[in-house]
Amino acid sequence: MTQNQAHDAQVYDAVVVGGGLIGCAVALMLADGGMSVAVLERRESLCLEASGTNAGGLMSQVLRAETVPHGMRALELWKGKTAPFLFDLDYHRLGSLALARTEAEESILDERMRLRNEAGASFRMMSGAEARLIEPQLSKDIRAAVHCEADAHVNSLETGRVFTELLGRHCVAIKARHNVSMIEPGGAGFACICPRGVVRGRRLVLATNARLQPLLAQLGHSVEITPRYNQVLVTNRLPFHLGPMLTIATGNLSIKRSAAGTAIIGGGWQGHGDLEAGTSRIDAPSVLENLRLAVSVVPALGDQDLIRCWIGVDARTPDFRPLLGPVPNCPEAYVAGCVFSGYLPGLQLGRMLGDIILGREPDLAFPPSSAWTNPDTLSLKKNL
Numbered sequence: 001m002t003q004n005q006a007h008d009a010q011v012y013d014a015v016v017v018g019g020g021l022i023g024c025a026v027a028l029m030l031a032d033g034g035m036s037v038a039v040l041e042r043r044e045s046l047c048l049e050a051s052g053t054n055a056g057g058l059m060s061q062v063l064r065a066e067t068v069p070h071g072m073r074a075l076e077l078w079k080g081k082t083a084p085f086l087f088d089l090d091y092h093r094l095g096s097l098a099l100a101r102t103e104a105e106e107s108i109l110d111e112r113m114r115l116r117n118e119a120g121a122s123f124r125m126m127s128g129a130e131a132r133l134i135e136p137q138l139s140k141d142i143r144a145a146v147h148c149e150a151d152a153h154v155n156s157l158e159t160g161r162v163f164t165e166l167l168g169r170h171c172v173a174i175k176a177r178h179n180v181s182m183i184e185p186g187g188a189g190f191a192c193i194c195p196r197g198v199v200r201g202r203r204l205v206l207a208t209n210a211r212l213q214p215l216l217a218q219l220g221h222s223v224e225i226t227p228r229y230n231q232v233l234v235t236n237r238l239p240f241h242l243g244p245m246l247t248i249a250t251g252n253l254s255i256k257r258s259a260a261g262t263a264i265i266g267g268g269w270q271g272h273g274d275l276e277a278g279t280s281r282i283d284a285p286s287v288l289e290n291l292r293l294a295v296s297v298v299p300a301l302g303d304q305d306l307i308r309c310w311i312g313v314d315a316r317t318p319d320f321r322p323l324l325g326p327v328p329n330c331p332e333a334y335v336a337g338c339v340f341s342g343y344l345p346g347l348q349l350g351r352m353l354g355d356i357i358l359g360r361e362p363d364l365a366f367p368p369s370s371a372w373t374n375p376d377t378l379s380l381k382k383n384l
């Protein structure tokens with residue numbers, strides 16, 4: 001151990017590696033359930049990656065059908081009034097409209113709505129004219145829409161501050177600038193090794209999202225994870241109102257009005273990045289395409305200025321399913337990450353993983369987890 005390393009003599013009941021939304025939610029549940037918990041985060045504070053750079057859209061309309069029930073439960077939690085999730089993140093129930101411009105898009109919407117309503121959503125299909133009564137700024141080219149009244153928006157940029165306070169109140173040890181490079185299972189738990197020192201826990205939760213691969217490999221599991229460099233665009237303050245959040249049938253557009261009155265535009269358009277170097281770069285052509293698409297849906301956006309773009313890194317598995325639950329063949333190790341559009345359902349999924357670790361029955365079944373590439377790990381699917 002070097003002079004810069006500080007050995008933490010305590011053995012925590014649980015060590016959570018990765019202080020994004022899901023890691024924080026699990027840590028909060030465990031601490032609330034009476035465990036001593038440490039969160040190890042490589043960055044200088046919590047939720048600086050996907051969980052603090054996303055667009056704050058709580059849109060059950062864009063979820064995969066299998067995570068709709070979790071998204072619906074999470075919409076309740078995001079109000080910030082259910083213990084231990086007591087916080088204020090500027091929650092606004094704006095509702096959302098998913099839009100169709102062509103006959104083909106209309107049938108995609110119809111099918112998506114059917115599957116999601118079967119999974120517990122309450123979405124309603126309507127004509128373009130009816131959608132324009134809800135949102136008069138919509139283009140005349142919109143021929144149909146699906147409306148969800150329950151969808152909402154929060155100020156995601158404050159996620160880290162809110163969870164730092166919440167975890168602090170629950171006596172969770174938050175260890176920022178702790179980049180875990182190695183995990184040694186053995187003895188009565190796990191040793192998490194970082195340049196700053198070693199932190200030990202009887203249980204281990206891996207919640208490092210885009211950076212799950214190397215840590216899972218150390219536990220003997222090979223997984224394929226692709227980083228996603230999502231771009232977010234922000235306009236000047238709009239001189240008009242935008243009510244519901246908007247998306248389109250193909251899914252590659254989201255538009256919402258922030259509490260500050262700007263339009264936040266996204267939809268998964270990709271920039272460039274290097275996970276090792278921790279760098280990212282805007283892709284100008286895809287910014288333009290994203291803006292063109294936004295203007296085709298809300299023409300008045302064409303008169304506004306683009307004042308800011310940023311990139312956040314997220315991750316996906318080949319089948320877009322999350323990695324979630326106990327790590328096979330590794331008792332007391334758990335994983336949570338690669339959740340598609342995971343800010344909304346992340347709170348509920350974190351709560352459920354917390355319940356599992358505390359030995360409680362979760363209030364919903366887990367959504368199907370991704371098939372890991374190591375055949376030995378396929379048993380995870382059965383476990384869930």
Ligand SMILES: Cc1cc2nc3c(=O)[nH]c(=O)nc-3n(C[C@H](O)[C@H](O)[C@H](O)COP(=O)(O)OP(=O)(O)OC[C@H]3O[C@@H](n4cnc5c(N)ncnc54)[C@H](O)[C@@H]3O)c2cc1C
Binds near residue numbers: 022041043058
């Ligand atoms: C730009 C963008 C826009 C998005 N918009 C939306 C949206 O509007 N609605 C929605 O529902 N979802 C959205 N998402 C997706 C959503 O933000 C993510 O799915 C979710 O936040 C993931 O949470 P997480 O906790 O799994 O991961 P993260 O927030 O990425 O957290 C992982 C944490 O682990 C830390 N870490 C990594 N490796 C190590 C290590 N070795 N040691 C210690 N710490 C480590 C990281 O620094 C990070 O803080 C968006 C994502 C992006 C990037």
